[in-house]
Amino acid sequence: MKLPFKKGDHVQYEGKTCLITFVCPDYISVCTQQWPDENTLHGYKQVNVVVHRTYWDTIKPQTSNEAN
Numbered sequence: 001m002k003l004p005f006k007k008g009d010h011v012q013y014e015g016k017t018c019l020i021t022f023v024c025p026d027y028i029s030v031c032t033q034q035w036p037d038e039n040t041l042h043g044y045k046q047v048n049v050v051v052h053r054t055y056w057d058t059i060k061p062q063t064s065n066e067a068n
Contacts, residue, residue, distance in 0.1 A: 001025055005059070007022065011059050011062050013059050013060075027051060028050075028053075032048070
């Protein structure tokens, strides 16, 4: 099964520019906020929203302004 998104994709979700942080056939996780935090393993904290595949149509790929 080919999935419409991959980890690291920038997308529009609920009017915000977000980052896909996890993908599987049943759901994806979308990072809606991220901020630095020195006291964490990776140096940042995130707010991630789980989006079930039924609602994938509400996620829009982010278009790039860069020339390909």
